[in-house]
Amino acid sequence: xxxxxxxxxxxxxxxxxxxxxxxxxxxxxxxxxxxxxxx
Numbered sequence: 001x002x003x004x005x006x007x008x009x010x011x012x013x014x015x016x017x018x019x020x021x022x023x024x025x026x027x028x029x030x031x032x033x034x035x036x037x038x039x
Contacts, residue, residue: 013020
């Protein structure tokens with residue numbers, strides 16, 4: 001069961017790559033800003 005959901009998740013990520021790039025960039029930016037302000 002876990003292998004099936006894993007395969008579905010990976011195929012979904014590959015299909016919706018254009019959607020995830022801005023989200024990943026925003027998360028990376030938020031983490032970077034948080035890290036810089038907590039130094």
